[in-house]
């Protein structure tokens with residue numbers, strides 16, 4: 412059991428229509444990845460209960476969508492304050508179920524909650540248009556309305572922020588939501604649900620359900636009352652959901668897998684490039700969709716960069732996320748470690764050279780040593796794979812043209828990073844990279860003010876930015892005959 416200041420935040424039930432619903436007959440067991448100890452259970456809801464939740468969300472939509480944006484904002488801003496007031500408990504819940512260090516958990520919660528004021532304000536400015544008429548006796552206008560009931564599916568790696576990036580625009584726009592957090596990390600979402608109820612969110616407006624991914628996914632993608640599905644997760648699962656949504660022509664937003672290039676030119680500030688690479692690669696033990704996945708270093712500086720980078724890798728401190736000294740937690744589960752081991756074995760067989768790390772940590776469990784590989788080539792298995800773990804492969808390149816071609820030679824396009832002090836190159840390469848987010852001498856990119864979302868097979872839709880609300884609205888056209 413996690414010891415919290417407010418024990419009510421640890422909910423082992425689902426939130427449906429303002430009520431806490433207990434398990435009917437079966438449950439999912441949630442464990443702490445640090446030591447595999449049991450934290451608690453959540454219900455494995457059946458199809459009938461999930462359908463009921465959708466119907467309740469539809470009922471609630473009739474009134475929530477009709478409130479004035481400022482009235483919705485009042486509820487969302489009370490929720491915002493309650494999340495901030497309870498941040499210590501929320502971070503402890505996250506670290507306990509996900510494994511990341513407490514400081515990262517807090518940072519994530521702060522990032523996620525910041526979408527509430529942004530979208531509450533944006534909803535007040537969701538203006539339509541009075542369109543200049545091509546007819547003397549008619550007036551065309553357009554306006555935005557909430558899309559309806561939204562189903563949200565979120566992953567285990569960022570259990571708070573990735574949910575809030577969906578809930579904030581959906582609720583501010585006037586949609587109601589049924590959300591399913593990942594089976595590994597439901598408690599962060601349920602705690603947010605508890606605080607939403609405390610903030611006065613009307614019943615049925617926010618529903619949080621848990622259960623078997625396939626059963627929930629089938630209801631979300633086929634139920635005719637759900638008008639939009641928003642998903643963050645792997646490209647493979649995203650494609651399945653998209654195909655399933657086609658049957659009822661649902662709107663979708665998909666934040667899918669990445670394979671981020673991290674490009675270091677010889678003219679870069681190498682000290683900065685090396686230290687930012689630590690944050691970019693090893694945050695959340697490498698289990699991040701925008702993590703540096705292929706580090707390309709200009710050949711003339713690869714030795715110097717690698718030396719600096721490895722010195723910094725040595726300072727990472729593996730351990731229990733609740734220990735303030737810890738900078739790198741465990742991987743989420745045993746399967747994640749096995750996947751990393753298989754990938755690493757193949758990469759080494761294909762000619763990559765181990766510089767540091769390369770095995771499970773002596774801490775045992777699901778800890779894996781931060782690992783750096785050199786001599787990696789584009790033919791290596793790592794080039795096309797989203798590693799999702801603490802392995803940093805270093806590739807070399809000789810020209811700008813070559814590295815742009817290499818960076819873009821993957822089917823996904825979420826985040827990319829470039830380190831250079833050449834202004835001309837910064838502009839041109841940011842334009843040439845086929846990635847939805849590009850950091851130039853920067854790696855901490857995410858903020859509600861800016862559009863987060865990928866290109867190519869990394870998905871569709873934007874979370875955040877002035878346009879982010881529109882992902883949860885339909886634009887209607889009306890022609891007024893005079």
Ligand SMILES: O=CCCCC(=O)O
Nearest residue numbers: 568569699700701857
């Ligand atoms: O897996 C994706 C997480 C994105 C984290 C961030 O934007 O900070």
